[in-house]
Amino acid sequence: MIAVIGSGYVGLTTGACLASLGHPVVCGDVDLDKVERLQRGEVPILEDGLPELLHAGLAAGTLEFVHGAVAAAERAEYVFLCLPTPDGGDGRADLRIVHAVVAEIAPHLRPGAVLVTKSTVPVGTAAEITAAVDRPDVAVVSNPEFLQEGSAVRNFLHPDRIVVGSDDRAAAAAVAALYAPLGAPAVVTSAASAELIKYAFNAFLATKLSFVNAVAALAEAVGADVAEVTHGMGFDERIGPRFLQAGPGWGGSCFPKDTRALATIADDHGVPFPVLAATVTANELAKDHVADKVRRAAGGSLAGAPVALWGLTFKAGTDDLRDSPALAVAQRLAAEGAVLTAYDPAIGADLPATADRPAIRVAADPYRAAEGAAVLVVLTEWPEFRTVDLARVAAVLDGRTVVDARGVVDEDVAAAAGLAVVPLGRRGRFDPDRSPEPAGGAVA
Numbered sequence: 041m042i043a044v045i046g047s048g049y050v051g052l053t054t055g056a057c058l059a060s061l062g063h064p065v066v067c068g069d070v071d072l073d074k075v076e077r078l079q080r081g082e083v084p085i086l087e088d089g090l091p092e093l094l095h096a097g098l099a100a101g102t103l104e105f106v107h108g109a110v111a112a113a114e115r116a117e118y119v120f121l122c123l124p125t126p127d128g129g130d131g132r133a134d135l136r137i138v139h140a141v142v143a144e145i146a147p148h149l150r151p152g153a154v155l156v157t158k159s160t161v162p163v164g165t166a167a168e169i170t171a172a173v174d175r176p177d178v179a180v181v182s183n184p185e186f187l188q189e190g191s192a193v194r195n196f197l198h199p200d201r202i203v204v205g206s207d208d209r210a211a212a213a214a215v216a217a218l219y220a221p222l223g224a225p226a227v228v229t230s231a232a233s234a235e236l237i238k239y240a241f242n243a244f245l246a247t248k249l250s251f252v253n254a255v256a257a258l259a260e261a262v263g264a265d266v267a268e269v270t271h272g273m274g275f276d277e278r279i280g281p282r283f284l285q286a287g288p289g290w291g292g293s294c295f296p297k298d299t300r301a302l303a304t305i306a307d308d309h310g311v312p313f314p315v316l317a318a319t320v321t322a323n324e325l326a327k328d329h330v331a332d333k334v335r336r337a338a339g340g341s342l343a344g345a346p347v348a349l350w351g352l353t354f355k356a357g358t359d360d361l362r363d364s365p366a367l368a369v370a371q372r373l374a375a376e377g378a379v380l381t382a383y384d385p386a387i388g389a390d391l392p393a394t395a396d397r398p399a400i401r402v403a404a405d406p407y408r409a410a411e412g413a414a415v416l417v418v419l420t421e422w423p424e425f426r427t428v429d430l431a432r433v434a435a436v437l438d439g440r441t442v443v444d445a446r447g448v449v450d451e452d453v454a455a456a457a458g459l460a461v462v463p464l465g466r467r468g469r470f471d472p473d474r475s476p477e478p479a480g481g482a483v484a
C-alpha cells in the first residue's frame with residue numbers, strides 16, 4: 041500500500057497515477073471538504089486527464105481518500121509527502137507543515153516503512169527528517185517531482201527520468217521500482233543531490249526564460265524578432281526548441297519560491313550565485329516592460345483608464361493564480377490608476393484585492409471584458425484567444441490597441457478589424473520606429 045499525504049496538484053496527481061499503475065493507494069489530506077469531494081469523485085483543480093484517473097481508481101478500489109495524515113500513513117509501506125513548502129517570507133522554504141506531519145506520523149509508521157519526500161525541500165531536509173523520525177527501521181528517500189501544471193498527468197506517466205536520492209540506496213531502488221512500469225530512466229543519487237537537482241532544475245529553467253525575455257526586449261530595440269531568434273537558436277541540441285517563448289515574466293507556484301529558496305541556500309553556504317539574483321531581477325523587469333507598453337498604448341497615463349485583461353492564471357491550462365505574472369502586471373497597472381476588467385476561461389468570479397493583487401472584475405467572456413476599455417492586454421496564452429472574433433472586439437473596445445504579451449493575436453486579422461497590435465519581442469506593424477512604414481500608416 042502507498043500513502044500519499046497532501047492531495048493538491050502534486051499529491052492528487054501522484055496518487056491517481058500510482059493507482060493507475062496498479063498500486064493500491066490511500067491519500068490523506070487535512071482538508072476534510074477536499075477529502076469528501078475527492079471521495080465523491082470531484083476533482084478540485086483543473087488538470088487534464090485527472091478526473092478520468094480519479095474515477096477509474098475509485099471504481100477499481102485502488103484509490104481511496106481519508107481525512108488526516110496518520111489515517112493514510114499507518115497503513116502503508118511507502119509514504120509520499122506531497123505537502124506545501126511555501127516561501128517563509130525571507131525567501132527560505134517554510135518547512136513547518138512538512139516537519140509537523142513527520143512528527144505526527146512518525147510513531148504510526150509501519151516497521152520498515154519508506155518515507156518519500158516529493159515536496160520541493162531544501163538540501164538537508166531528508167537528513168533532518170531521518171533525525172526527527174529517529175527510527176532505524178524507517179528509510180527516507182528524496183523523490184522530487186518535475187510535473188508541470190496543466191499537463192501533470194501526462195508528465196507523471198511519461199517522465200523524462202525519475203530521481204530518487206537517499207543515503208539508503210536499497211530504499212532508493214525500492215522507490216524507483218514503484219515507477220518501473222513507466223520505463224523511465226532512474227537517476228539514483230544521494231539525498232542531498234536529489235534535493236539540489238530539483239532546485240537547480242527549476243532555477244535553470246527560470247534563467248532560460250529570463251534570458252529569453254531580455255532578448256525579447258533587445259529584439260524590440262534593435263528591430264529583430266525574438267521568435268525568429270529563438271527559432272534559430274533552438275535547433276542546436278545544446279539549447280533545444282522548448283521553453284523559449286517570451287512572455288510577461290515567469291510565475292506559478294514554484295519558479296518564484298524555488299529561485300528565492302535556492303538563492304538563500306547559496307547565501308547560507310557563502311556561495312556567490314549572481315546569475316540567480318539576476319534571473320529574479322530580470323523577471324521583475326519583464327513585468328515592468330509589459331506594464332510600460334500598456335501605459336504607452338493608453339497615451340502615457342493610466343490614471344482612471346479602463347483596461348481589459350485577457351488571462352489571469354500564470355499560464356494556460358491551469359486555474360492556478362499563485363504568483364501569476366498576469367496578476368503582477370495587473371498590480372502595476374492598478375497602482376497607476378487603471379481600472380481592470382478581466383476574462384479568463386478558468387476563473388469564474390471577481391477577484392478581491394489581496395497584498396499582491398488588485399481587485400479585478402471578472403467578465404463572462406472576452407468580449408464583455410473588452411467593452412469600453414482603452415487598451416486590451418493579453419497576459420495568458422489560452423488557445424481560445426487565438427480564435428476570438430476580433431471584429432467583435434473592435435466593435436466594443438474603446439481604444440484601438442491590443443498589447444499582446446503572449447503572441448496569440450494575429451496582427452493581420454487584427455489590422456483588418458481596425459486594431460493595432462503591440463507585440464512582445466518585435467516591433468509591431470504600426471510601430472512608428474518600424475521601417476519602412478506599412479502602407480496606410482498606423483490604425484490607432
Ligand SMILES: NC(=O)C1=CN([C@@H]2O[C@H](COP(=O)(O)OP(=O)(O)OC[C@H]3O[C@@H](n4cnc5c(N)ncnc54)[C@H](O)[C@@H]3O)[C@@H](O)[C@H]2O)C=CC1
Pocket residue numbers: 045046047048049050051068069070071074108109122123124125137140141158159160161185186187188189293294
Ligand atoms: N504544483 C506543482 O506544479 C509542483 C509542485 N511541487 C512541489 O510539491 C509540493 C506540493 O505542491 P502542490 O501540490 O502544488 O501544493 P498544494 O497546495 O496544491 O497541495 C498541498 C496539499 O497538502 C494538504 N495539506 C496541508 N497541510 C496538511 C497536513 N498537515 N496534513 C495533510 N495534508 C495537508 C493541503 O490541504 C493540500 O491539499 C511543494 O513542495 C511544491 O513545491 C513540485 C513539482 C510541481
Ligand SMILES: O=C(O)[C@H]1O[C@H](OP(=O)(O)OP(=O)(O)OC[C@H]2O[C@@H](n3ccc(=O)[nH]c3=O)[C@H](O)[C@@H]2O)[C@H](O)[C@@H](O)[C@@H]1O
Pocket residue numbers: 160185186187188189190242245249282283284285286287288289290291292293294295354355356365
Ligand atoms: O516545481 C514545479 O512546480 C514545476 O515548475 C514548473 O512547472 P509549472 O510551474 O507548472 O509551470 P511552467 O510550465 O514551467 O511555466 C512557468 C512559467 O513560465 C512561463 N513560461 C513557460 C515557458 C515558456 O516558454 N515561456 C514562459 O513564459 C509560464 O507562462 C509560467 O508563467 C516546471 O516546468 C516543472 O518542471 C516543475 O515541476
